[in-house]
Amino acid sequence: MSAAPADRPDRPNLHVAGPDDAAEVLAGDQDRPARIRTSWTAADIMAMEFAPPKWAVPGVLSEGVNLLCGPPKVGKSWMSLGLGVDVALGGKAFGSIPVDPGPVLYLALEDTARRLQNRLGKVLGQRKAPAGLTLATECPPLPQGGDQAIAAWLDRNPTARMVIIDVFAKLRGNSAPGASAYDADYAAVGRAKKVADDYGVAFVLVHHVRKAGSDDFLTEVSGTNGLAGAADATLVLKRARNQGDGILHITGRDVDEAEYALNFNADLGAWQMLDGPAEDHQIGETRATILRFLRTAPGSTPKVIATGVGLSYDNVKRTCQRMLADGQLAADTGGRYRVPGVPPVPGVPQHALTGENEGDDRGTAELWP
Structure with missing residues (x-):
């Protein structure tokens, strides 16, 4: 854990893990949860009562795998960090959606501790740094033990509400020999989905979009349809270069298809939801x-x-x-x-x-x- 800089005694201590201590933060010897039942008769399943899906951000991010996609430098990492802070603190996501507090794991795999500190200081503003937000810059690829490391963190944080992987390409690992591109993409997301489903936690996989635009935002996701096909929800963030306003497109299995108009405040490092339908802002x-x-x-x-x-x-x-x-x-x-x-x-x-x-x-x- 890093200490507050001597010249900034007012800056709160940050819960940051770097390359040398990522293993300590993520690793663990706890056993995985008991195997979940996966088959029923039709009569059995109709007689069952299920709890509603758990939402990290109601109406936006539900339990399971959520792909958050957008062009480079559009503000995906700012959005991810902001959501992590809001959920860990139990504030309002996007400045308007109340969220329940709970531990959050943010794997900032393209960042350094210094950059995280700078960004987190801007996002927090006058708020206290949440002890429930774990930040790590290193994690093994999912096929090489990354899924087990994340599961171990979830075991130690049974009330966890969200895991953010930024970016997913850093953690997906190599494809199986001979696998088609579609099968490789589906399997990569499926490995993350297995952990998310076992623990009932929202996973956010930050990913890129293609350079070529499309009328259907789902086809803009970089890679094959296997990525969006395996995910429970897909979110695509669009924002014109040098413009503050953006549109967040959402579709998924448990979330209604929707568009939200957002504004990025560069001074606060925050995405805030705008009033009215998204079309009014386009x-x-x-x-x-x-x-x-x-x-x-x-x-x-x-x-x-x-x-x-x-x-x-x-x-x-x-x-x-x-x-x-x-x-x-x-x-x-x-x-x-x-x-x-x-x-x-x-x-x-x-x-x-x-x-x-x-x-x-x-x-x-x-x-x-």
Whole structure:
């Protein structure tokens, strides 16, 4: 354990393990848990009662293996460290999601103790360094005893809530001779998943994405589909270079598919969740303003919208037409707009929206196809 620097007596002691003492932190002689039952009759399994999944971060990170992917230098390590601190302390993840406290193991396999201290000092701010956060910069690859070392740490920390492996490539080990790329990827994640499932703990495997983008964020995960296929959930963080805002895409077995808009505060080293749907933060301010208004007042005309948000009528009218063409808005009778998926205003017949009747409150006899 490193001591506070002499010139910074106010800095809290950090629970850091380096190359020389990683074995002491991770190793252990405890026995593994008893083998878990893996087969039942249909009648047996329907008669069983299961506890709900344990969440490290409710709605985002559940027990099992979670792939956290993104381009290099997008902020994955800052996010991982921040989540580790929040869960260890029992604070609010992303500044808004309450989390229960519990021990966290963060394997920072590309960092040094000095870099960890600098980053941790920024992330903590005025908060006290959590004794429940174990940091290590060395761990054997999973096939060469890394899985047993992590299991031993979990044995010593039975209330652990999360294990973070940053980056997974450092721990996956070599592929079996003759294995296909898909089988090798699936087996690598599967080895981590075995430990995560045995202990009911959320594992976060930090990984990269391909250089080429895609409309389907799952296909951006670097490697074969075996990685995402073996994982319980996949999270992809996207952020334009030199921009503070990002989008976290999530899908998985126990988590609902979702997108969260986030902002990275470089001064605090913190990712914070933004209000409203992610789509509001991926479009221009005028479109976002119109969407927010229509969520509270569906079926409004451009004139009503313009008055409500304080924008010019011509600007709102043109923007609504473009949003309709882009599928961001739906239109009802007489140029009344609403957010797609929001039911039309009851009792109002639905007519087609044309260039002639757009903005006309009287409607038309032409029906919407």
